[in-house]
Amino acid sequence: MNSYSNTDLNNNKPSIFISYSWNDSEKVDDIEEAFKKVGINITRDVNDLKYKDNLPSFMKSVREHDYCLLFISDAYLKSKNCLTELIEFSKENDFNERLLPIFDNVDIFDPESRIQYIEYWDNYSKKLQAQLNSTNPLKSSNEIDDAKQIEYISLSISDFLQLLTDTKLVSFKKCKNSNFKAIFEYLDIDKDHIKAQILEIDSLNDLDEKEAEIEKLYIKFPDNDLILYYKAYLESINRDNPKKAQILWKDYLERNPEDVLALGYLSFVYKNLKQPNEAVKTLSKALEIEPDNYVLHKNMGSLLFLVTRDFAFQKDYEKAIYHLEKAGIGNPDDHDTFYKLGEVYLQGLLAFDNALECYERSIMLKPDQLMPYIHSIAILTQKKRFKDAEEMIEKAKSYFPNNEKILTSEATFLIESKKDVSKGIDLFYEITEEFPKSFMTYIQLSKYLVELQNDYDSAISLLRRAKKIVDEKKYIDMYLQNLIKQK
Template identity: 30%
Template sequence: MSTKEKHIPTIFLSYSWKDFEKAEKIEKDLKDAGIKVIRDFNMNYKDSITKFMKRICNEDFAILLISNSYLNSPNCMYEVLELLKDKNFEKKILPIILPKTKIFKPKEQIEIIKYWENEIELLNNDLRELNSLANINEIIESINHFTEIRKSISFFISKIKDLNAKSFEELNDSNYKPIIEHIGILKDDIIALTLELIKIPNLSQREIEIDNLLEKYPKNGNLYFLKANLYLEEKKYKKAEKVYLKLIESNAENIGVSTIYNNIGICYNKQGLFQEAINSYNKAIEINPEEDLAYSNLALLYDEKLKDYVNAEKNYLLSIEKNDLSSLIHSNYALFLSKKRNYLKAKIHFEKALNLKFENPIELSNTHYSFANLLHLNLFKFEKAKKQYESSIKLNPKKFQAHCNLAVLLKNAFKDYEAAAFYYNEANKINPKDSITLNNLGNLYQHHLNQKELAKHHYLKAIEFDENYAEPYNGIGFLLKDEFPNKSRKYFEKGIAVNPNNSKLQFNYAKLLLEKFNLKDKAKKHYIKSITLNFKFHTNENNLLFNVKSIVIGGYR
């Protein structure tokens, strides 16, 4: 029997919005393998019966993502109540237990029952406090609904236990084997083989296995879709584009055309073909107006590449409207708002992003880092910024810039010089040739920790790795000025040769010339140069020291 002739089961996905990221992953994995997954993105409590029952009756199976938030959700439990009425209930449901779900011990089950009893009691108490009982149909309906949940919750949990429900980790590690076996897919079936392909970490090996399967199933659209996705992951954008376009020409079944156009848009964008990318994203939206990723990608393109901030914001807002539960979309919009100096609104969207779940710890680390920068540099919430930097580093210990910025915060806001040195040293381990970090360590050791040899070592290392960076010349020049004035002079002069517009170098060099070499006219010249670059060096004390009566920007009288 050919792949086209064989019935591919359809699965309805029931989950709590708090478990959105897990639902996204399961849907993507199963769809990539060629299984049709149905989700209701905009199901409201009032229309959940009609919409859900209409869909569940037409689909073969229902995955239930069981979590404590699922069991405490009126909408989710409404779906469960309706499912319990189906005579094929036990055959249809595919329960998946999410991490930290507490349902297996009697005490944990009692806590769930008590939760619903409390919800019923709260509504009844509110009802009794009303002066009039007119127009309370919805409240009565909710009380009845919660009462039905209370009656059925124990039975439902016992069924989940009897069915030997698997954990999310077990299913993910086994390539969803219990599910695909239950829905009638054999281990050598193309769908089962495709699920195994997705989990191969080595991209070259994955491509070989895809090609091997394509020899056996030369017309399988899902395999070509996986190959195109692989090229996309490998940054072979032209190759990916060609495979995606062939998929559209072949009218491949079971593959979302809007998703393909969105991915083609990514290929064009990465090749610098921005108008073509815009056209592809818009085509994806035309086919599926709910394609939130297309709106999000459009927003990023307008924002980062075309600097068209009006269209960028329009599409950021549309992507959030279509998918308010995407952590990455909220994070990207927050970054956009930060650039536009709308700091308070950016803060709101960073907080929304962090209240949602990230599957990718690197993306979560980056969001903590960006939020920390906002709190640190724009909102001056130093304690909160410190916690966000620490969260970023915990998730990604190799986040170089997070170590550096936390060090700056600890040094300037908290005056915690030992801790600042620790984080600069951690940054130095990640990027040992970064001259700015080495120079900053030198400054800490010289001016705050009284460790002159360590300061000298780091200044010299900074110069070794970047001889055209002026700051460490100033640092070591200042360090040596009292004991080794001639060496100090050479370093100041080298620094000024590298960058004659460094005001600190000019000022410190002027003081050295005056105090150690008595070169008054030359010192005066460099002092005036420092002031033209940065007026903060102009004080009456300094004017007297260098015999300058009055200073104006650009010269003196």
């Protein structure tokens, strides 16, 4: 098998390739997470297709997997790449039995709807052919190959739709609500349907109830790796007893030493136990197993940043940047990677220009996230790029129209830019009224009252008021006493 093969090192876990349209990425995230919870990694382009990898080779690798999970939507049925993956898989003799189809908001059971897709591909094929008729075939060989592929899809789409309508399908909504029970029962990985039982336990809302039920299952099947995995997973997210989570993960990894997901969770547990060396060493082992896994690089970069900042570990932010940049190359559309990279540049290296570039990239990829705006506005204001700061504030307000942090950034901008100092002071007062527990607002406002108006009395009164409504009394009291001495 080539590098895209996803056969798990545990023999009882199938390899699964997911074929889907990027328009459905968020829903596919839910599917991937459900499979992860039962210890199965899905081969997916955003995880397994690396920078400069060959896309056709990746698509052909679908044949080397035990199953192909299809996320069938309107976008899927109009995607050349998706249907090419399906065509590749259909070359297997038993491909019907190895398909795991899920449909979402698409009516393939109505003949009129099916005809629309047949016409879509027929028109697409005819359009390409008409364009090629006016070109020199010696100069358009690649385009001719594409046209042949489109023509093949056009000829095959009717049979594919008929295959689906003849099959008992399940909707994404029903799958998600049942924690994908139907799929795991079909896979029949464990005779006792342990995966289905774990998914039922996972659907419970009460964490204590989950732990009690998984303990019962563990007593019944003490040698089952999947139960041990989920038991350790629950302890990891609970955080009340990280030492117990550590013991469980180490037990699991003795049986499955190259499970990178388990190594990732154990690294997370070590961080909670304030053992940074063990956390980094454990995640490094995962990277030795999968050196091109961009998710692992992202986690390593985030981990190195946190342990360097919180534990003075090695005092080397450059390594964090290295791993996060590698993650960004592996998945250039992941907004969170660029946000975390901005955090390292800002908090670790005080490299404001680099941080700003990362925050702006993160905003471009996902404009409805708060913190990149906050940091960007602060940097632009500090660097006196007031026009850019004002534009960023307006953009942020379009997504967060009455957000405390955005309003505070705006008030600071109005004062620092001297655009309207009085309005800035008034806005700070409005924030203290609307968000009375925002103790940093009181401190900022008191600072400006002293600096701009020499008004010690109002600043002291403001801080005394803050002491009555927030928990951070020691911090405020220290600042208050300092103001009284200055006065």
